[in-house]
Amino acid sequence: MNKKVLMSGNHIIGEAAVRAGCRFYAGYPITPQNELTEYMASAMARLSDGAFIQAESEIAAINMVIGASMAGCRAMTSSSSPGVSLKQEGISFLSALELPAVIVNCMRGGPGLGNIAPAQGDYFQATRGGGHGDYRNIVLAPGSGQEISDLTTKAFEYADTYRTPVMILQDGMMGQMMEPVIFPDPVDPAKLPPKPWTLDGADGRPRRVIKSLWLDPLVEEALNWRLSARYDEISRTIQSAESFMTSDADLVVIAYGTAARIAKGAVKRARQNGLKVGLFRPVTLWPFPKDPLLEINKHVKDFLVFEMSTGQMVEDVRLSLEGAGKVRFYGRPGGPISTPHEIEGEIKKIYEKINI
Amino acid sequence: MSTKIFSRPRYLKDAVFHYCPGCGHSIAHRLVAEVIEELDIAKITIGVPPAGCAVLAYDYFDLDIGEAAHGRGAAVATGIKRVRPDKIVFTYQGDGDIAAIGTAETIHAANRGEKISTFFINNCVYGMTGGQMAPTTILGQNSTTTPGGRTMSREGGPLNLSEMLGLVDGAVYIERVAVNSVKNIRNAKKAITKAFKVQMANLGYSMVEILSPCPTNWKMTPVEACRWIDETMTKVFPIKVIKDQVGKI
Numbered sequence: 181m182n183k184k185v186l187m188s189g190n191h192i193i194g195e196a197a198v199r200a201g202c203r204f205y206a207g208y209p210i211t212p213q214n215e216l217t218e219y220m221a222s223a224m225a226r227l228s229d230g231a232f233i234q235a236e237s238e239i240a241a242i243n244m245v246i247g248a249s250m251a252g253c254r255a256m257t258s259s260s261s262p263g264v265s266l267k268q269e270g271i272s273f274l275s276a277l278e279l280p281a282v283i284v285n286c287m288r289g290g291p292g293l294g295n296i297a298p299a300q301g302d303y304f305q306a307t308r309g310g311g312h313g314d315y316r317n318i319v320l321a322p323g324s325g326q327e328i329s330d331l332t333t334k335a336f337e338y339a340d341t342y343r344t345p346v347m348i349l350q351d352g353m354m355g356q357m358m359e360p361v362i363f364p365d366p367v368d369p370a371k372l373p374p375k376p377w378t379l380d381g382a383d384g385r386p387r388r389v390i391k392s393l394w395l396d397p398l399v400e401e402a403l404n405w406r407l408s409a410r411y412d413e414i415s416r417t418i419q420s421a422e423s424f425m426t427s428d429a430d431l432v433v434i435a436y437g438t439a440a441r442i443a444k445g446a447v448k449r450a451r452q453n454g455l456k457v458g459l460f461r462p463v464t465l466w467p468f469p470k471d472p473l474l475e476i477n478k479h480v481k482d483f484l485v486f487e488m489s490t491g492q493m494v495e496d497v498r499l500s501l502e503g504a505g506k507v508r509f510y511g512r513p514g515g516p517i518s519t520p521h522e523i524e525g526e527i528k529k530i531y532e533k534i535n536i
Numbered sequence: 537m538s539t540k541i542f543s544r545p546r547y548l549k550d551a552v553f554h555y556c557p558g559c560g561h562s563i564a565h566r567l568v569a570e571v572i573e574e575l576d577i578a579k580i581t582i583g584v585p586p587a588g589c590a591v592l593a594y595d596y597f598d599l600d601i602g603e604a605a606h607g608r609g610a611a612v613a614t615g616i617k618r619v620r621p622d623k624i625v626f627t628y629q630g631d632g633d634i635a636a637i638g639t640a641e642t643i644h645a646a647n648r649g650e651k652i653s654t655f656f657i658n659n660c661v662y663g664m665t666g667g668q669m670a671p672t673t674i675l676g677q678n679s680t681t682t683p684g685g686r687t688m689s690r691e692g693g694p695l696n697l698s699e700m701l702g703l704v705d706g707a708v709y710i711e712r713v714a715v716n717s718v719k720n721i722r723n724a725k726k727a728i729t730k731a732f733k734v735q736m737a738n739l740g741y742s743m744v745e746i747l748s749p750c751p752t753n754w755k756m757t758p759v760e761a762c763r764w765i766d767e768t769m770t771k772v773f774p775i776k777v778i779k780d781q782v783g784k785i
Contacts, residue, residue: 204619231618235611236644243608243641247615250602251582251623255615273605379600379616381623383579389594391603393587 184362189328190355193284193348194219196332197256198227201369202282204248204255206233206241210263211296212352213286217258229369238263242270242283249279250390252378254336254369258284260352261302262293264310271345272311275407276392278377280339280346282332287351289515297515298351298438303492306349307466314404316411318346318418319465321436325359331463333364340373342414349465351488353438353517414467421469425451426458426476431531433523434460434473434497435486443486445520450527457527465493470500481505482534486523489513506534545569547578547598554592558758560748561589563715564657565596567725568628572599575732581624584613586633589663593628607638610645613652624735626653632662635671635697642697646741649706653731654743656697658773659750667753671695674772679753694772698745702779708740710778714747714770716762723775733785740781747773 187195194216197205205220217234224230231248235241241257248255259267264285274281287302289295306319318338322328328350335346379388394400424444426432435443440461450457460476460483462469483505485494494509501507510526512518544550548569555561572578578599585593587606594601604612609627617625634642634656645652661679662668669679669686672694676685686694701707709731713724724746731742747769749761756764 204615206615233614233618233648236640239608240611240641240644243605243611244615244618246604246608247584247602247612247617248619249615250612251616251619253619255619269605270608277603379582379602380620381578381580381582382598382600387598387600389601389603391594391601393591393603 182362182365184360186358186360187325188215188356188358189325189350190215190286191219192325192328192361193258193332194223195363196329197282197336198223199363199366200254200333200336201367201372202254202256202336203227203230203369204245204253206235206244206257208235208238208241208259208263210260212288212355213258213260213284215355216284216286238266239269242267245281246270246273246277246279249274249281250379252375252380254280254340254372256282256284258286260286260288261290264302264305268311271317272309272313272315273392274345275315275317276313277390278343279390280343282335282339282346282348284348284350286355287349295515296352298353298488298517299513299515300351300437300439300488300492301513302349303465303487303489306347307468307496315407316466317344318342318414319349320346321349321463321465322354323422323437323440323461323463325357325361327463328354329361329363338418340375342410344410349437351438418464419467419469419471420463421472422461422463423472423476424459424461426460426480428456429458429480430456430534431482431484431527432458432460432476432480433484433486433527434462434493436462436465436493438517439486439488442518442520443523446523446527449520449524455527455531457531462493468496468500473497473500477501477505482530483507484526484530485509486526487511546573549596549598551595553596555589556752558749558751558761560659560715560746560750561657563721564655564746564748565593567721567728568655569597571725571728571732575729575736577624577732577736580622581626582616584609584616584625584627586627586629588630588633590628590630590657591664607633607636608641609633609638610641610650610652610654614645614648614650617650617652621651624732626655628655629657630663631656631658631660631670631672635695639697643701643704646701646704646707646743649740651735651738652741653735655728656743656745657748658745659748660769661750661753663750663753672773674769696773698743698778701743706741707743707779708781709734709742711780712745712747712773712775712778714765714775716747716749716765720775730785734782737785745773747775
């Protein structure tokens with residue numbers, strides 16, 4: 181087994197990406213994700229087959245990733261909220277062109293320039309597509325340093341398997357916090373499964389075209405349905421969530437990422453005080469882990485959704501439950517970080533109501 | 537016995553061009569395809585067409601093609617070339633694509649000295665969308681969004697992108713040519729050949745700006761359009777070598 185090391189979340193993504201065979205990175209400076217860009221600059225410089233570009237813009241960076249992916253390379257870009265807004269054009273194109281890529285959003289407070297504090301206001305943008313057109317992209321939300329590494333590996337695998345962009349959605353706190361991590365062995369990019377669709381010059385084979393313009397509405401419709409079928413397959417296959425102390429719970433808190441870390445502390449405190457509370461932590465935000473949530477819903481009817489936003493994931497919770505549960509919401513948008521004590525207080529208020 | 541002296545270039549597909557009668561794209565496509573055949577680089581060449589009239593270039597070039605979003609050709613080509621430095625990568629872009637929405641991508645790719653070649657079709661107008669003002673529309677020229685003609689005080693003057701790129705260190709070869717006469721077409725082919733050779737020698741960024749007639753949107757006959765290039769357009773966009781750090785190649 182590899183050695184346990186202590187690293188910040190942003191550095192963990194970089195190291196895990198390189199070990200996953202990522203050999204192209206393009207990015208643009210924005211806080212709080214700069215450590216990742218800087219890590220990739222050093223890491224790619226050490227590799228004989230690695231390419232790093234500090235792009236002139238977020239838009240250029242994502243379009244460089246498109247080119248690298250067309251050429252068959254595992255490619256990544258990263259940014260933070262305002263920068264990810266700029267990347268949406270490229271993410272829509274990646275989806276239409278059926279190209280794998282990994283995009284990291286180290287979320288900060290918004291809208292607009294907002295601030296550089298951790299927040300979760302980009303859930304809608306990440307899970308609803310964000311760019312134009314009828315598409316989805318896989319969104320993974322790590323909750324610890326180890327999971328950042330594990331999900332970065334998975335992000336590249338999912339991207340290649342489903343030929344779709346994958347977003348790692350973390351926030352400034354996950355990116356900056358140092359935690360222990362054990363990395364997997366590095367993957368040799370040359371030994372990855374071949375991609376028979378890449379552009380490398382039509383030598384001894386018919387030429388290949390990667391494009392997204394389909395002027396015939398029936399052809400464009402067929403593409404949309406083909407993508408839709410793939411999204412259905414993804415939804416059936418990769419849903420992932422952590423359930424913590426939910427088996428005997430009267431009330432389950434639902435939160436992801438940093439909010440889930442805080443909520444877990446609150447649940448532990450509440451348990452010490454005799455409250456039967458659990459935590460459900462979505463790891464895949466798209467597809468939303470509806471199936472494991474419905475499992476819990478068989479015996480739990482009361483939920484508290486906690487987000488560092490005014491309430492975005494709460495809509496997916498309600499859509500998943502289809503009325504088969506009472507869903508309450510508590511949020512702190514714009515950057516303040518709640519304490520476990522604060523969330524425990526919210527838990528208590530609801531718990532008292534449902535146990536009358 | 538008959539001898540074949542003229543035929544379709546090998547890497548231009550047997551398809552009917554969608555371009556309007558008298559449009560310069562068809563000639564520019566042909567020249568690029570002829571040069572690729574003569575240099576014998578088709579097997580290693582990847583083309584990046586734009587959004588605009590030439591978006592359908594993949595219907596004509598029998599090459600590996602990766603389509604870029606509007607203006608992003610230089611960024612997409614950069615990604616391809618950095619991953620596959622042994623391939624030949626070219627972008628084919630119109631004036632709106634390269635000199636308006638894609639200005640930043642173009643200047644910075646050139647400044648990094650990306651080993652790519654760009655063929656920039658300048659016809660002073662947004663053709664595909666129906667004749668709006670382009671960054672290269674000249675002063676006084678009518679367009680659907682400059683009724684009465686482009687004015688310095690309202691829209692500013694035409695952008696001389698090639699001259700701007702001439703100031704950029706990573707750009708090693710920039711030439712402006714035209715496809716409005718036999719003589720100019722011959723010179724255009726020489727410039728396209730040189731641009732590819734610059735890339736094959738790994739010397740830096742190369743670009744050929746091609747002044748190209750658009751009779752439809754200029755509301756002229758093809759003959760008038762070719763004459764307009766000589767009499768008016770070349771006064772603003774002179775045909776010349778703008779930068780050559782390479783010399784004979």
